[in-house]
Amino acid sequence: xSKMTIEELRSELPMAQxxxxxxxxxxxxxxxxxxxxxxxxxxxxxHHGPATPAERQVHVEKEVAARRDLAHMLNVKDDELGITTxxxxxxxxxxxxxLRMN
Numbered sequence: 813x814s815k816m817t818i819e820e821l822r823s824e825l826p827m828a829q830x831x832x833x834x835x836x837x838x839x840x841x842x843x844x845x846x847x848x849x850x851x852x853x854x855x856x857x858x859h860h861g862p863a864t865p866a867e868r869q870v871h872v873e874k875e876v877a878a879r880r881d882l883a884h885m886l887n888v889k890d891d892e893l894g895i896t897t898x899x900x901x902x903x904x905x906x907x908x909x910x911l912r913m914n
Contacts, residue, residue, distance in 0.1 A: 822828045824843040833840065860867055883890045
């Protein structure tokens with residue numbers, strides 16, 4: 813995983829060519845690369861189904877790669893990350909309960 817330059821980041825946010833936008837952490841625009849990844853996933857799932865063994869393997873591989881890349885970026889080991897699988901339903905208070913239990 814290589815480091816992204818500020819110019820590369822700006823190119824991922826086309827609207828940044830027109831305006832200065834500083835709220836990207838909360839309600840920001842979606843990066844072009846994220847749109848491509850979502851589109852590819854949705855098209856693959858539409859044609860092959862989201863829960864087939866092959867598609868589930870794709871998800872597992874992507875999760876492993878994301879964990880590895882995030883760990884590298886944070887300079888920690890893969891198994892030191894606490895990533896929940898509840899997605900948007902997982903509220904902060906529930907996440908804190910999980911931390912206290914471990």
